[in-house]
Amino acid sequence: MSHSLDLPRVVPPLHCPEPVRIDESLGQQVDEMLIPWVEQVGIFAGQVPTLRAAQFGRFAMLCHPDTNVPERLLLSAQCIAALFAVDDYYCDDKRCGSVPALVGSRLSLALAALEPAHLSYEFGPTCTRP
Secondary structure, eight states, X not given: OOOGXXXXXXXXXXXXOOOSOXXXXXXXXXXXXXXXXXXXXXXXXXXXXXXXXXXXXXXXXXXXXXXXXXXXXXXXXXXXXXXXXXIIIIIIOGGGTOOGGGHHHHHHHHHHHHSOOOOOGGGSOGGGOO
């Protein structure tokens, strides 16, 4: 008896459209604006060459072809950099304190800090009840 696992698997080609625009100078401008912010916030400490190589400004420029305003793209690049930092600190980089067994609980706490739970009155904190 043959099982379906014995059949060859056919993987359809991946559809990946071309970027709407590529403006390398705009991406570089956003990257240059991002470096001081990253240093001020304290993520990727001592990793400026690695940060430059990541090209988060270019990433933001490619993701948001609807604007050429560097300050707007900087906001996106900041979010991208912060998400990558969270990924490093919580999930990937053991040098940063990542503990795979704690990923779920740590990310839950981080998410709660960013987006607090919106509880109904019955389940809200007792200190706010009249």
